[in-house]
Amino acid sequence: MENNSLGKQIVVYTTLAFMLLCALFPLYWMLNTSFKSTGEIYRLTPTFWPEAFSWDAYAKLLNEKGFMINIRNSLVVSLTVSLFSIAVSMLAAYAISKLKFRGRSLISKGILYAYLMPRAVLFIPLYMLVSAIGISNSIYGLMLIYPTITIPYATWMLISYFKSIPVEIEEAAMIDGCSRARTLRSIIFPLAAPGLAATFIFAFTLCWSEYLYALVIVTKTADKTITLGLSEMIVGDVFAWGPLMGGSIIASIPVIIMYLFTSKYMVSGMTVGGVK
């Protein structure tokens, strides 16, 4: 566009500055609070920069056994569920994207339905399933039901990755005498590796951030995940803002790092392939 006039530039950069302020201030405030001493936090006039940097909030979190257990539980559940989901989803996604079979459109529609079905509708049926099996109140319950979030999502994302791999590559390999299993193992999956990695990361962050299912299923302290651990730092009306903000930072760091590595894949995946 030619008319990059000064007036337009001013409008664009002012809007950008305002949006950055709105988007980042709460995040800054979380970080800022986590480094304040308790006395400074509860002062009537908030300070916009910690007077003296204090690691008290973090020290308190790391010394408290409970929070470390929460982190470990979240790691175990998120890793197990994401690995399992990717493993089964990539097979299904391959079939849906590359094979011709009866009922294909019905099944891809079903997967999309499962992806979009909200947790607020499913949480009671899933709670009842888990308690009927007798693994409620433990991370095994979460391991059983979190794939309802990650499998439809991963399958849907991987379908579009596999579709982007040209059929010709596969056909060439098979003409050269590769069996289908070998084609899959040495051509398709390696080519889809970046997609598999990105999908794994998003599946991990979905589990890591999950709250509602954990809330209804786990009540035993030893099995609580990080989101439950955070919400339990609030006792009645007493908010320990220092540790709560420190804990929030700790909970955010893994997902932010993972996001930075894969940001370019994120949106096309989330918008179910409709946006590319």
Next chain:
Amino acid sequence: MKTKLDNKLAYLLMSPVLIYLLAVMVLPFGWALYLSFTDKVVGMPARFTGLTNYIELMRDSIFWKAVWNTIVFTGVAVFFKTVFGMIMALVLNEKIVCRNLFRVLLFLPWTIPTIVSVFTWQWIYSDVGGVLNHILLQLKLIGQPMGWLAQPDLAMISVILVNVWRGIPFMGIAILAGLQTISRDMYEAAMLDGAGAIKRFWFITLPSVKEVAILAGVMTTIWTLNDFEIIWLLTRGGPSNATQVLSTLSYTIGFLNMSLGKAIAIAILTMPPLIMLINYVTKRSLSRE
């Protein structure tokens, strides 16, 4: 090789996913559907009661209040997310310095766990040491500290604000993807014809991103309609049900009052509009292939 059907192989490869989804999603949902016609209470066997749960809900003024609140919450939040998402996309589509850095930064609110954003905002809203009251008092925009989450009408605005803050980046990036498909030639041709900035936006930009924006908007609507965490953690549906939406009401009835049957009935009642929205997304996404 291309015309032959691979039925056996396909279903073999899909079997883990299909079996899992049938066993853990479809069957429990069907069972829950049945339980919504019973008086199921936690720890007690269910007794068939027909439409009792549904009739009781229809007569319950809190249910209708939750329906209305859900509509207001969703409608207002989706509207603002779309408008600000559009602005974000338009700005990021300009030639600006460090565009990728700004894109990543503006996307951050959407990446952090919902529960983290909720606690951060709760602290910002706090009436003791909260920074929002402090800033607004300094700017002389308010005369006295406000109870952002304590006053019924303000509480709704406060929960919507958090949802909008989190949701703008998704709309923004989706619309941006649409904007980047518009060719510069079209704008240049329009400019030669003497079309001003507003006309160009209205006749070129909007039609080009319409489809992407509607798809992303419908997905956002599905998520917003069922938002539980933001409202539950900020207000528990209060004060005096001012922010009670269907998801929080369903949780309250199911897990605090232990009436699972009735709680499921609420979830079932949200299904018809939900199915319409999901149908729309599936039709649009699948037809693009």
